[in-house]
Amino acid sequence: MAFAVEEYWAEAMKTAIGIDLGGSHVTAAVITDDGTIHSQHERDLSDLTFERVVAVVAEVTSAARNAAPAKVEAIGIGSPGNIDLHDGSVRYSPNFGWFGVPLGKRLREALGMQVFVGNDARCATLGEYHFGTGRGASDFVMLTLGTGIGGGIVADGELLLGHGFAAGEIGHHQIRPETGFICGCGKIGCMEAQASGTGLIRHAMAVAPSFPRSFLLDPDKGKLGSKKIRKAAQTGDLHALAAWKNYTSDLALGLANVIAFTNPELIALGGGVSSAGDYMLDAVRPRVDELTTMAPKGTTRIEIARLGNDAGQVGAAMMALQGGLDKHG
Numbered sequence: 657m658a659f660a661v662e663e664y665w666a667e668a669m670k671t672a673i674g675i676d677l678g679g680s681h682v683t684a685a686v687i688t689d690d691g692t693i694h695s696q697h698e699r700d701l702s703d704l705t706f707e708r709v710v711a712v713v714a715e716v717t718s719a720a721r722n723a724a725p726a727k728v729e730a731i732g733i734g735s736p737g738n739i740d741l742h743d744g745s746v747r748y749s750p751n752f753g754w755f756g757v758p759l760g761k762r763l764r765e766a767l768g769m770q771v772f773v774g775n776d777a778r779c780a781t782l783g784e785y786h787f788g789t790g791r792g793a794s795d796f797v798m799l800t801l802g803t804g805i806g807g808g809i810v811a812d813g814e815l816l817l818g819h820g821f822a823a824g825e826i827g828h829h830q831i832r833p834e835t836g837f838i839c840g841c842g843k844i845g846c847m848e849a850q851a852s853g854t855g856l857i858r859h860a861m862a863v864a865p866s867f868p869r870s871f872l873l874d875p876d877k878g879k880l881g882s883k884k885i886r887k888a889a890q891t892g893d894l895h896a897l898a899a900w901k902n903y904t905s906d907l908a909l910g911l912a913n914v915i916a917f918t919n920p921e922l923i924a925l926g927g928g929v930s931s932a933g934d935y936m937l938d939a940v941r942p943r944v945d946e947l948t949t950m951a952p953k954g955t956t957r958i959e960i961a962r963l964g965n966d967a968g969q970v971g972a973a974m975m976a977l978q979g980g981l982d983k984h985g
């Protein structure tokens with residue numbers, strides 16, 4: 657009897673919707689408090705104006721809610737940018753061109769229930785911490801190496817928020833302030849500029865003059881992307897190897913700084929570049945050890961994040977089931 661099954665479900669588990677808002681699409685997933693994803697619903701975003709994004713997020717969230725096997729008790733969304741956790745507004749999101757937009761309020765009006773808002777990378781950190789690689793590590797740092805670098809820090813079992821809710825912006829600490837690439841935030845040589853997926857492409861362009869006949873630069877051989885560079889490095893292409901060496905060296909420098917600041921038990925690397933797996937870890941771990949001077953060597957493990965693109969949705973759902981991130985507002 658379907659009714660009896662649903663009744664049992666409702667008693668046993670809490671159901672939430674976790675939403676991950678990205679630059680090209682938005683995903684809303686129905687998730688129970690054991691971390692299980694029951695369905696995922698995705699819509700493309702071609703227009704990043706605030707009103708349009710609110711409409712698309714509300715629509716895909718309604719679709720997820722209709723598909724939920726039990727009553728949805730909470731909704732959470734991870735958004736790029738700096739979030740005011742008191743009122744769920746996005747203070748600024750350079751990638752979206754948003755400044756002071758009331759995201760939580762507008763979604764609450766559209767959906768008829770509370771919607772908790774957090775930064776997307778902090779939500780991914782929560783997801784990995786509760787149900788992914790970070791499970792059981794009470795001091796944990798997550799970094800997503802994608803177009804940019806998102807970060808989050810869990811210290812003694814608590815997600816660090818920061819006084820202005822910007823703790824964990826690890827991507828914007830400078831590692832090459834004199835010689836690095838210009839970052840999207842305006843500074844030079846941020847970890848994000850050097851060690852994101854975009855950073856790998858820039859490293860390949862920077863060393864390109866030494867490899868004039870490189871197939872990486874041949875437009876007939878496909879667009880230059882981080883995956884193409886990494887795969888070419890793995891097959892021994894000299895241009896790709898030079899870029900990969902500089903890239904992993906900068907990544908290790910940033911990771912060693914993270915260890916100096918937080919000395920976590922575990923750093924999880926997610927995002928597109930992390931699909932390199934052991935090939936990346938084998939390059940990065942020894943260099944991080946060399947650069948780690950005060951923390952006992954080997955006390956911080958570096959691993960690949962397990963949940964992949966699902967981490968943000970799972971974390972947003974957990975944030976919502978916990979009643980939001982701001983415990984003092």
Ligand SMILES: [Zn+2]
Pocket residue numbers: 827828829839840841842843846848849
């Ligand atoms: Zn920056």
